Amino acid sequence: xxxxxxxxxxxxxxxxxxxxxxxxxxxxxxxxxxxxxxxxxxxxxxxxxxxxxxxxxxxxxxxxxxxxxxxxxxxxxxxxxxxxxxxxxxxxxxxxxxxxxxxxxxxxxxxxxxxxxxxxxxxxxxxxxxxxxxxxxxxxxxxxxxxxxxxxxxxxxxxxxxxxxxxxxxxxxxxxxxxxxxxxxxxxxxxxxxxxxxxxxxxxxxxxxxxxxxxxxxxxxxxxxxxxxxxxxxxxxxxxxxxxxxxxxxxxxxxxxxxxxxxxxxxxxxxxxxxxxxxxxxxxxxxxxxxxxxxxxxxxxxxxxxxxxxxxxxxxxxxxxxxxxxxxxxxxxxxxxxxxxxxxxxxxxxxxxxxxxxxxxxxxxxxxxxxxxxxxxxxxxxxxxxxxxxxxxxxxxxxxxxxxxxxxxxxxxxxxxxxxxxxxxxxxxxxxxxxxxxxxxxxxxxxxxxxxxxxxxxxxxxxxxxxxxxxxxxxxxxxxxxxxxxxxxxxxxxxxxxxxxxxxxxxxxxxxxxxxxxxxxxxxxxxxxxxxxxxxxxxxxxxxxxxxxxxxxxxxxxxxxxxxxxxxxxxxxxxxxxxxxxxxxxxxxxxxxxxxxxxxxxxxxxxxxxxxxxxxxxxxxxxxxxxxxxxxxxxxxxxxxxxxxxxxxxxxxxxxxxxxxxxxxxxx
Amino acid sequence: xxxxxxxxxxxxxxxxxxxxxxxxxxxxxxxxxxxxxxxxxxxxxxxxxxxxxxxxxxxxxxxxxxxxxxxxxxxxxxxxxxxxxxxxxxxxxxxxxxxxxxxxxxxxxxxxxxxxxxxxxxxxxxxxxxxxxxxxxxxxxxxxxxxxxxxxxxxxxxxxxxxxxxxxxxxxxxxxxxxxxxxxxxxxxxxxxxxxxxxxxxxxxxxxxxxxxxxxxxxxxxx
Numbered sequence: 001x002x003x004x005x006x007x008x009x010x011x012x013x014x015x016x017x018x019x020x021x022x023x024x025x026x027x028x029x030x031x032x033x034x035x036x037x038x039x040x041x042x043x044x045x046x047x048x049x050x051x052x053x054x055x056x057x058x059x060x061x062x063x064x065x066x067x068x069x070x071x072x073x074x075x076x077x078x079x080x081x082x083x084x085x086x087x088x089x090x091x092x093x094x095x096x097x098x099x100x101x102x103x104x105x106x107x108x109x110x111x112x113x114x115x116x117x118x119x120x121x122x123x124x125x126x127x128x129x130x131x132x133x134x135x136x137x138x139x140x141x142x143x144x145x146x147x148x149x150x151x152x153x154x155x156x157x158x159x160x161x162x163x164x165x166x167x168x169x170x171x172x173x174x175x176x177x178x179x180x181x182x183x184x185x186x187x188x189x190x191x192x193x194x195x196x197x198x199x200x201x202x203x204x205x206x207x208x209x210x211x212x213x214x215x216x217x218x219x220x221x222x223x224x225x226x227x228x229x230x231x232x233x234x235x236x237x238x239x240x241x242x243x244x245x246x247x248x249x250x251x252x253x254x255x256x257x258x259x260x261x262x263x264x265x266x267x268x269x270x271x272x273x274x275x276x277x278x279x280x281x282x283x284x285x286x287x288x289x290x291x292x293x294x295x296x297x298x299x300x301x302x303x304x305x306x307x308x309x310x311x312x313x314x315x316x317x318x319x320x321x322x323x324x325x326x327x328x329x330x331x332x333x334x335x336x337x338x339x340x341x342x343x344x345x346x347x348x349x350x351x352x353x354x355x356x357x358x359x360x361x362x363x364x365x366x367x368x369x370x371x372x373x374x375x376x377x378x379x380x381x382x383x384x385x386x387x388x389x390x391x392x393x394x395x396x397x398x399x400x401x402x403x404x405x406x407x408x409x410x411x412x413x414x415x416x417x418x419x420x421x422x423x424x425x426x427x428x429x430x431x432x433x434x435x436x437x438x439x440x441x442x443x444x445x446x447x448x449x450x451x452x453x454x455x456x457x458x459x460x461x462x463x464x465x466x467x468x469x470x471x472x473x474x475x476x477x478x479x480x481x482x483x484x485x486x487x488x489x490x491x492x493x494x495x496x497x498x499x500x501x502x503x504x505x506x507x508x509x510x511x512x513x514x515x516x517x518x519x520x521x522x523x524x525x526x527x528x529x530x531x532x533x534x535x536x537x538x539x540x541x542x543x544x545x546x547x548x549x550x551x552x553x554x555x556x557x558x559x560x561x562x563x564x565x566x567x568x569x570x571x572x573x574x575x576x577x578x579x580x581x582x583x584x585x586x587x588x589x590x591x592x593x594x595x596x597x598x599x600x601x602x603x604x605x606x607x608x609x610x611x612x613x614x615x616x617x618x619x620x621x622x623x624x625x626x627x628x629x630x631x632x633x634x635x636x637x638x639x640x641x642x643x644x645x646x647x648x649x650x651x652x653x654x655x656x657x658x659x660x661x662x663x664x665x666x667x668x
Numbered sequence: 669x670x671x672x673x674x675x676x677x678x679x680x681x682x683x684x685x686x687x688x689x690x691x692x693x694x695x696x697x698x699x700x701x702x703x704x705x706x707x708x709x710x711x712x713x714x715x716x717x718x719x720x721x722x723x724x725x726x727x728x729x730x731x732x733x734x735x736x737x738x739x740x741x742x743x744x745x746x747x748x749x750x751x752x753x754x755x756x757x758x759x760x761x762x763x764x765x766x767x768x769x770x771x772x773x774x775x776x777x778x779x780x781x782x783x784x785x786x787x788x789x790x791x792x793x794x795x796x797x798x799x800x801x802x803x804x805x806x807x808x809x810x811x812x813x814x815x816x817x818x819x820x821x822x823x824x825x826x827x828x829x830x831x832x833x834x835x836x837x838x839x840x841x842x843x844x845x846x847x848x849x850x851x852x853x854x855x856x857x858x859x860x861x862x863x864x865x866x867x868x869x870x871x872x873x874x875x876x877x878x879x880x881x882x883x884x885x886x887x888x889x890x891x
Contacts, residue, residue, distance in 0.1 A: 551755060552833075578752045579735075625759065626833055 035489040038480055041068040046510070049442050051455065051503040052111050052125050053476070058496025059106045061127050061138065066442070066453060066503055067478055069492035077136045077145050078106030078129045082593035086145075089595055090569065090604035091524070092293075094300035098132050098150050099287045107131045109499040110161060110226075114204070118165035118231050118447030122508035124209050126161040126170050133157035135170055135202060137209055139295075141514045146293050149211045152286035152308050153180050153198045159224040159240055165231045165447060167206075169214065169269065173199040173224030173240045177247075180218070181284070191249035195221035198310075199240055201269060210292070215276050215309045217267065217320060220373035221247050223256070224265070226331055226397075231447050232338035234356040236270035239341050241325065241332035245372065257347060261324040261380065263372070264332050264343050266359060271319045272311055280316055281309040296523040298601050314374045321363060322372050324380040325352060331397035335406065335421050336447050340385060342406060342421075344395035351395050351408060353424060355385035386424045391417050396437060397500075399444030401451040401481060409439040409456065416456060416479065418486060430486045432477055434460040441481070442503035450505060454479045454486065457498040465493060474498055515579040517600030524602035526571035531555045536647040543568045545647070549583040549597065550575040551624040554617070557632025558652040561645030564612055564638055570595070573602040584620025587634070594620050609636040700799060701884070704877045705791040708799065711870040711877075712787020715780055718743050721863035724817075726843060728753065730853045739765075740861055743776040760841055760852070761832025762824055772816065779809065787874070796885070799878050806871045818845050 041047050047065030050072075055062055059079030063072045080087030080096065087096050087104055096102055106129035114124040124146075125138045133151035138144065151157055151172045159173025177195040179186050186194045196218055203214040223244040230237035245262045248255030275281060286308045293300045313320045325332075327345035334341050341354040361367075362382040369379045394412030401407070406421050414435050418428040436456045443450040456477040464475060473493035480487040519529055528534050528546040534555040537544045543566050548555045554572075562568060572585045576599040586594040587607055595603045609615065619630035637643045646652075700708070722740035725748075729736045737749040737756075745767045754764050767773055786805065790798045825842025828835075834852075841851050844858045860868060 551759075576755070578749075578755065629833075 032487045032489070035487070039067040039069065039478065039490040041065065041070070046506060048506060049450075049453075049503040050506055050509055051440075051501055052113065053457070053494060053501040054108045054111055054127060054499045055495050056109065056474075056497030056499050057107050059108050059129075060495065061108060061111070061125070062495040062498075063143065064476075064492075064494075065506075066455070067490060069476065069478065069490050071495070073143055074495055075138055075143055075145065077127050077138065078103075078108055078134065078148075080104045080593075083596070085593050085595040085603060085605070088593035088605070090606055091297075091299040091602075094302045095145060095148055095291050095293060097289050097291055097302040098134065099152075099289050099304070100132060103132050105131075106134065108136075109158060111500050111502045112161045112163040112170055113502045113504055114167045114209070115163060115165050115446055116167070118235075120443055120446055120448075120502075120504045120508060121167075122504055122512065124167075124204075125502070126163065128157050128160035128172070130156055130158050130175070133160075133172060133174065135161045135172060135211065137204075137211060139209070140509050141512050142295070143513075144293065146209065146295070147211055148291045149202060149213070150288035150290065151200050151202075151213070152288040152305075153178075153196075153216060153284075153310075154200065159199065159227045161202075162227045162229060162238075162445075163204075164229040164238070164269075165235055167204045169201040169203055169229075169238075170211070171199060171201055171227055171229075171238060171240075173197070173227055173242075175223055175225065177221035177223065188249050191221060192247050195247070195249070197222050197224055197242070199224060199227075199238075199265070199267065200308075201238075201272070211290075213288075213305075213308055215272060215281055215311050217272065218310050218312045219265070219320070220245075220375065222263070225329065228332055228334045228341070228445065230334055230338050230356065231336070234334060234338035234341075236268065237356070238267040238269055239332050239334065240265040240267065241329040241343060243328035243330075243346075257328060261326050262328050262345075263322040263377070264325045264329060264341065264354070266321045266323055266378075268319050272316075275311055275316050275319065276309065281311050283307050284310045294523075295517075296521055298517070298522070298524050298603065318363075320375055321359075322375055322377045323354060323359065323383055324369070324377060326350065331395070331408075333398040333400075333445070335400050336402065336449055338447070340421050342398040342408070344398060344408065346394055346396065346411075348395065349390070351388040351391050351398075351419075352380075353385045353388065353421065354383050358383045358385065388419050388424045388426065391419065391426060392429065397439055399439055399441040399454065400449055401441055401444070402449045403451070407439060407441060407444075407454045407481070407486075409436040411435050411437065411459075416454060416486060418481070428485050430479060430488060432456040432458055433464050433475070433491065434458055434462060438498070438500040440501045440503060442505070445502070450503075452480070452482055453503070454481050455501065455503070457494070457501060459497070461493065464491065476501075515599075516577055517598060519573075519575065519577060519600045522573070522600055522602060524571075524573075526569075526604055527602040528571065528573045531575070531649075534647075534649070536561075536645055538566075538645055541566045543645075545570045547572045547585075548575050549573065549585065549619065549630075551581065552619070552626035552630040553649060554585075554619070554630065554632050555649040556647035557617075557649045559633070559647045560635040560637075561643045562609065562634060562636050563641050563643075564609060564636060566609065568607045568609065568634070570605045570607065570617075571602060572597055572605070574599050576600070581623055582621045583623055583630070585617065586620045587617040588615045596621060612636050612638050699794040700791075700796055700877070700881055704881055705794050707877050708787055708802075708874055709791035711873040712784045712791070714866055714870045715784050715787070717866040718780055718863040719777065721866065722747065722861040723863035723867065725859060725861040727857040727859075729855045729857075732853075742773075742863070743780055744773045757841075759832065759834045761829030761835070762841060763827070763829075765824075770820075783809070796878075796881060799874070799881070803871075803875055803878055806874065810867075810871070814845065821845065 049066040051064040051066045053062045061075045076086035086092050108127045109130050112126040113120045127136045133154040137147040139146040154174040155178040156175030157172050158175035161170040163170050177197040179194045180196045198216045200216045201214045202211045222242040225241045227240040243262050244256035246258050290303045325343035326348035329343045330346045331344035339356050343352045362378045367379045367382045368376045392410035392413040396409045398406050398408045415431050419426045438457045441454050458475045461472050461475045474497045478490040528548050535546050574583045574597040595605045597603045615634050722742045724741040726739045739748040821843045825840045849856050
C-alpha cells in the first residue's frame with residue numbers, strides 16, 4: 001500500500017507541473033521592475049499630463065493626471081450632477097435643454113482638444129452626446145461646460161466631435177440614419193427609401209469658441225462610426241468611417257456584416273465651404289437647441305434654432321467620395337503627417353492603410369469603382385498604401401507617436417500592437433486587461449504627438465481589482481512607449497465607461513486655470529454683492545432670498561413669513577475672493593439637489609416647501625473651522641398665515657415673551 | 669547774492685576741478701563739497717520712489733495657505749490680500765483693516781514731500797548744519813513711523829472683539845514689528861518692501877555723506 005503510493009508520487013508531481021504549465025502567465029510577468037518609479041508622482045508634485053477621459057454612459061468627462069492615474073475632477077457635461085448642482089440649479093438647468101425638452105443624461109464617447117496649427121493649444125475640450133445628438137464645449141480656464149449645441153437631422157452622434165487642425169470645425173456624423181424632412185412617420189422597413197445619413201460641420205469661433213452649425217452634408221442611409229480630420233498635406237479633408245452599407249434596419253450584427261467591404265467617406269470640406277459661399281446650400285427647416293453658459297452671469301440660456309444649411313452631394317460634385325474599407329470599419333485615423341489614413345475593420349484580418357496622395361491621384365484620374373447612391377467609390381487598390389498583415393483580432397483604433405509608429409487596439413485579442421506606418425511591419429505587442437476599446441497617445445491625433453505613453457481604455461476588468469459585486473469598474477492602463485518595447489506600468493479604474501481620451505502637457509493648461517470669479521465681474525441678476533444688500537422679497541407666491549455666504553455664516557440665516565404654496569428661490573452669492581473656498585447650500589427636503597458655489601459666483605436653488613414647520617439649511621462644503629456653525633432656519637407657515645416676512649442674521653435673539661398676536665396661526 | 673551762490677557750483681559740475689583754495693573756503697564756511705551736494709540731492713530725489721512702490725510688506729503663511737497671503741503698505745494705502753486677511757481675522761475678533769481708518773495715509777505723502785524738499789534745500793545751500801538737521805529729522809521720522817506701526821499692531825493684536833468665535837485665553841495677535849512671529853496657525857513676516865529699502869538706502873547715503881563731510885571738516889580744521 002505504502003509502496004504503491006510512493007510509486008505514484010512522481011506521476012502526481014508531473015501532473016501538478018503540467019497543470020501549472022497549462023495556465024497562461026498573469027500580469028505579474030507583464031509589469032517591469034521600474035514601473036513604480038515611472039508612475040510615482042510624489043505627494044505635492046504635479047503630473048506631467050492632464051488626461052481628459054470620456055465617461056461613456058456616465059455622460060461626464062473625467063480629468064486624470066498622468067503618469068500617476070490620479071483623478072482630479074469629474075466635469076459634469078451631459079448628465080445632471082447633484083454633487084455640483086449641475087442641471088439642478090436654476091442657472092445650469094438650461095444647459096441640458098434639447099428639442100426633446102430637458103434631457104438629464106447622455107452617453108459621452110469622444111474627446112477633442114482644441115488645436116492651433118495641428119498642435120494642442122489647451123483652450124477647450126469638446127465631447128459628444130451619443131444618445132440625444134449634441135456637442136459640448138468645455139472651457140479649460142474653468143473646467144466647466146460652456147456650451148452645448150444639439151445636432152438636427154442626426155440620431156446617435158457617435159462620429160463626433162473630432163476636430164480640424166486649427167479648430168475650424170468639430171464634426172458630427174450620425175450613427176443611426178433616420179428619415180429626414182417632413183415625412184417622419186414611416187414604416188421602419190422602408191429604410192432603404194426613406195432613411196438618410198448626415199455629417200455636420202460645426203464651426204468654432206477662433207476667439208470665443210462659440211459653435212454654430214456651418215453646414216450639413218446629406219448622405220446615403222449608412223451608419224457613420226468614427227472620424228478624423230486630415231492634417232498637414234490633407235488639411236481641408238475629413239474622413240468618416242461607416243458601416244451598414246447593406247442598409248439593414250434589423251439584426252445588424254448579421255445583416256450589416258454581409259459585404260466584404262464598407263466605406264470610409266472622404267469629405268473635401270474646403271470644397272464644401274466654396275459651395276456654401278456660392279450659396280449652393282439649401283436651408284432646411286429643423287429644430288434644435290443651442291445652450292450657452294454666460295461666465296459673467298453664471299447662467300445658462302437656451303436658444304431654439306430653426307434652420308440648417310444642407311449640401312447635397314448628388315448635385316454638388318467633387319465634394320465627397322467613398323473609399324472601400326474591409327468589414328465594417330470602426331477607427332479611421334490619420335497619421336501626424338496627414339499622408340496615411342488607417343482604417344480598422346472590426347471584423348477584418350488586416351489593417352488597411354490608405355495614402356492621401358493616392359486618393360488625390362485616383363480622384364484626378366476618376367479611378368472609380370462605380371458609385372454608391374450617386375457618390376463615386378474610389379478603387380481600393382488605387383488608394384491603398386498597404387495592409388498590415390496578421391496584426392491581431394478585432395482592430396478598433398489607431399494612435400501615433402512622433403517616430404512614425406502606429407499603435408492599434410484589438411478588442412478581441414485584447415492587445416495593443418505597435419507597427420511602422422511606412423513599412424507596415426509589426427514591431428511589438430502587449431496584452432491589455434481586458435478587451436481594450438480606444439487607446440490614446442498624448443498628442444496622438446495631432447501633428448505633434450508628445451509620445452511617452454500609450455493608454456489603453458478597457459471594457460472588462462473581471463479579476464483586476466477587489467470585486468464590488470456584479471457591477472465592476474472599467475479601467476485604464478498606462479504603457480511606457482519611450483523604448484522599443486511597450487511596458488505596462490500602471491492600471492487604474494475609471495469613471496463610467498471610458499471611450500476615447502486625450503492627454504495634453506500640463507503646462508498648456510495649468511497656467512491659465514482660473515482661481516476665483518471676481519465679484520466685481522459678477523453680473524448675475526440675482527447676485528447679492530454685500531451682506532448689507534442681503535434681503536428677502538415676495539413676488540406673489542415667489543419668495544426670492546438674496547443671500548450671501550462667507551466664512552462662516554449666511555446672510556440672512558433666519559427667515560420667517562414664508563407660506564405653504566410659496567416657491568422659495570435661494571440666490572446664494574459666495575462672497576469669498578480666495579482660492580479654493582467654495583460654499584455649499586442645502587435645505588431639508590429639497591426635491592432637487594444642493595448648490596456648490598465657487599468664490600464670487602451666484603447660484604440659485606428653487607425649493608417648494610411641502611410641509612409646515614422649521615426647515616434647517618446649511619453649508620455643505622467644509623469651508624472653515626466654523627463650517628459646522630454655518631447654518632440657519634427658514635420657517636414655513638400654513639397657507640394664508642399672516643406671519644410677516646422677516647429675515648436677519650445675528651439679531652433674532654432668543655425671545656422671552658409670549659408669541660405676538662400677529663404670529664398666532666390664522667384661524668382655519 | 670543767493671543767485672550767485674546757486675550758480676557757482678553748477679558751473680563746475682565736476683567737483684574735483686574745484687581749486688583747493690575755494691574748496692578750503694567752502695570748508696571754512698561750513699559748506700558741503702559739490703559731490704556731497706549731488707549725492708544728497710540724489711538721495712532726496714530717490715524718495716520719489718515711495719510714491720510708486722510699497723514701503724512695507726507683511727507675509728502670512730499657514731498650512732492652508734502654502735502660497736502665502738501678502739499685504740503691502742504704501743505711504744497712502746494698502747494692497748494685496750487685505751480682504752482675505754480680514755476674512756480670516758474675524759474669527760479671532762480682529763478689526764477689519766481698511767484704508768480709511770488710518771489718518772497716516774492722508775499726511776504721509778506730504779511728509780515725504782517735505783523730506784525731499786529739505787534734501788534739495790541742503791544740496792542747494794550746501795549747508796552742513798542743514799544736513800545734520802536733515803539726518804536728525806530722518807531718524808526721528810523713522811522712529812516715529814515705527815512707533816506708529818507698533819501702536820497699530822498692538823491695537824490690532826490686543827483690542828479684540830469680546831464675542832469673537834476663537835478666543836485663546838491670554839493670547840494676543842500682535843503682528844511682528846520686524847521679522848518673524850508665529851500667530852496661531854500663521855507664520856507672520858514683517859519686512860520693508862521695495863519703497864522702504866529706497867528710504868533706508870537714501871537715509872544711509874545721506875548719513876554717509878555727513879560722515880565724510882565731518883571727517884573732512886575735522887581734517888581741514890587741523891590743517
